[in-house]
Amino acid sequence: MDVEGLKKYSALHPKPAGLTLQYGTAGFRSKAQQLEHVMFRMGMLAALRSRATGATIGVMVTASHNPEEDNGVKLVDPLGEMLHPSWEEYATQLANAEDQELQKIVTEICQKAAVNQQKDASVFIGRDTRPSSKELSQAVIDGISVLGGQYHDYGLVTTPQLHYVVCCQNTQGQYGKPTLEGYYQKLSKAFTELIKKSLSSGEAQRQLKIDCANGIGALKLAEMETYFPKEVQIQVYNDGTKEKLNHLCGADFVKVHQKPPKGLDMKPNESCCSFDGDADRIVYYYKDTAGHFHLIDGDKIATLISIFLKELLAKVGQTLKMAVVQTAYANGSSTRYLEETVQVPVYCVKTGVKHLHHKAQEFDVGIYFEANGHGTVLFSKAAENTIRQLAKEEKDDAKREAAKVLENMIDLINQTVGDAISDMLVIEAILALKGLTLQQWDALYTDFPSRLLKVQVADRQVIDTTDAERRAVTPPGLQEKIDALVKKYKLSRAFVRPSGTEDVVRVYAEADTQENADALAHEVSLAVYHLAGGKGAPPQPI
Ligand code: G16
Secondary structure, three states: OOHHHHHHHHHHOOOOOOOOOOOEOOEEEEEHHHOHHHHHHHHHHHHHHHHHHOOOEEEEEOOOOOOOOEEEEEEEOOOOOEOOHHHHHHHHHHHHOOHHHHHHHHHHHHHHOOOOOOOOOEEEEEEOOOOOHHHHHHHHHHHHHHOOOEEEEEEEOOHHHHHHHHHHHHOOOOOOOOOHHHHHHHHHHHHHHHHHHHHHOOOOOEEEEEEOOOOHHHHHHHHHHHHOOOOEEEEEEOOOOOOOOOOOOHHHHHHHHOOOOOOOOOOOOOOEEEEOOOOOOEEEEEEOOOOOEEEEOHHHHHHHHHHHHHHHHHHOOOOOOEEEEEEOOOOHHHHHHHHHHHOOOEEEEOOOHHHHHHHHOOOOEEEEEOOOOOEEEEEOHHHHHHHHHHHHHOOOHHHHHHHHHHHHHHHHOOOOOOOHHHHHHHHHHHHHHHOOOHHHHHOOOOOOOEEEEEEOEOOHHHOEEEOOOOEEEEOOOHHHHHHHHHHOOOOOEEEEEEOOOOOOEEEEEEOOOHHHHHHHHHHHHHHHHHHOOEOOOOOOOO
16 A cells, blocks of 8 residues: 555545544435545545455445535445445445544455455546536545556446446446447437337327436436437426526425426426436426326336336246335335235335345346335346347247347346436336326326425434334334324324435325325424424424
């Protein structure tokens, strides 16, 4: 280790005194000005992780759905997955080490994780459009360089694009070319094949309005435009040229507030969708002729994909094991519909795509979506091989054609992580192939009324949960209080959990009417405020 170099560079990226951060749901998130040292150190950690795995590691500088003033960083493991949990601990340790302890902590990590410091290290870097992101990604580069690692800076990319190129690089091109061009070509080829099939069966031109949250999605859709088949017309809104990132727009805003984003004029029954700031989430919506807003969230996306894939698997005569993975935020009505009507097993895990991804890997076809629109589909290697073979060799025309559709779906889906662009194309292809309108899709089931709120507390870690975050273990008395409140309403449930990306406690409630869901969420918020050390003024009724 270049000890002098380490001293020099860590002095350039000093740790603010007394600051402690934790590698949370999606890496580190905080105010951008607090993160320079974290970026530098995550550059170092990525170099170590690369040496430990003998593969290229990704570092993405983004705070995704958080406000523009925030930033964040997450590491991407060799196959494009989230960083292995055992290394999250090292990340937290390294980020919180005092400047003079850095060398010691690096040595400790090398010992614990059996890192050979003589090996080559390779890191891919990407960043979102936040004003702070460029400088922070330079700090990442300094961290990689100080430990003698090589890097490739992809500059402005969506989070899922970075996951994709990392996976391509480490699978020697088997997953695709590790370039943005390779990504656009792979997705557009599969999409064009699928959409052609629907157009030949008389489907009209498809139109979609996209709110890009004033983030990276707009830039990348513009780059991709030349690859799109002409039969699909997209109109981009909130492209970041006028307004602030994620401000009153984007997938998180639309989902949480259950209303359209600012800056998108919506006519009745027009198809619209929103990406989030780094384009790894998507939700759909429309306004009916009476002017009512209808949200089609991650649960309904998972349902549409499940129905479609189940039908195709039946057509090709395959009994592959398929399952859906959700979190506690999944609307109860979606879980019931998936289990009872679609007849697919459903599993509930903790919030965070890393948990959903992990569970989905247990199946031949694992569909995972968070209600907030973050998700994808995983095909096991064996399932993928079977499908590709059937698409090539199956003698029965109908079966072969169904296998070809499945094969194109496999290529269109970004299996490394939830991807708004890829998910949008998957949804558009399914709707076109099934000849479904957004309204028909929405009518599959009716969501139970729900409400999601945030409560400020002094230390959100006083809340500890169990049972996939559906029950609070601490502080004492909180769960009992929630149970009593839930009993007051029909068809109700509620839970609370500390956010891993914002300094808040999240409260979720469902009930038979919107008024009751709102009232229950408010009462639970008050319970959190009183029992978990609320900050500022008590939560107000909705
Ligand atoms: C991140 C995670 C998601 C998670 C969301 C909210 O999304 O990737 O899996 O659902 O944060 O997490 P929390 O409730 O813990 O704040 P994103 O889009 O911000 O990266």
